[in-house]
Amino acid sequence: MNVRRRICGLAVLLSLLAAVGGAQDKKREAQLRTVRGVVADKSDSPLSGSVVFLKNVRTNSVRSSYTDDNGNYRFSGLDPNADYELHAEKEGAKSPTRTVSSFDSRKD
Structure with a gap:
């Protein structure tokens, strides 16, 4: 018992x-945070199949994702206390790198 x-x-x-x-x-x-956006060419046409790279500046870890048919990408589960660098590549072309700051408090 x-x-x-x-x-x-x-x-x-x-x-x-x-x-x-x-x-x-x-x-x-x-x-946790989410970063999402659209990859487009100079005439604002969406670029499907682009590779988007997201680098955590603190840890140097890099995640990547392909854009969908409408040029959309999304990274979720991100540390809200880290800064990230983001750029896209397609067929040898590379976008300028953008920084997503931990101080950016906009919600998803």
């Missing part, structure tokens, strides 16, 4: 820890 109570108590404890951990994950997710 003691073993059964301990198992029951452990199951309840694990459930509570999972609930608290899940709430913390949601809070953390809410604090």
Whole structure:
């Protein structure tokens, strides 16, 4: 009987820890940022299939993504306390690098 109570108590404890951990994950997710935009040529026509590079200036880690048919790109799950450098490339051409600052508080 003691073993059964301990198992029951452990199951309840694990459930509570999972609930608290899940709430913390949601809070953390809410604090993460998203960068999105459109890659276009000089005449403002969207450029599909461009590669967009996003570099975390603090860690030097780089993420990349292809633009969709409308030239759209999106990076999510970004650290709100880091600055990022962003540029696009297509067929040997490279856009100027832009900086996304951690001080930019605009919401997604």
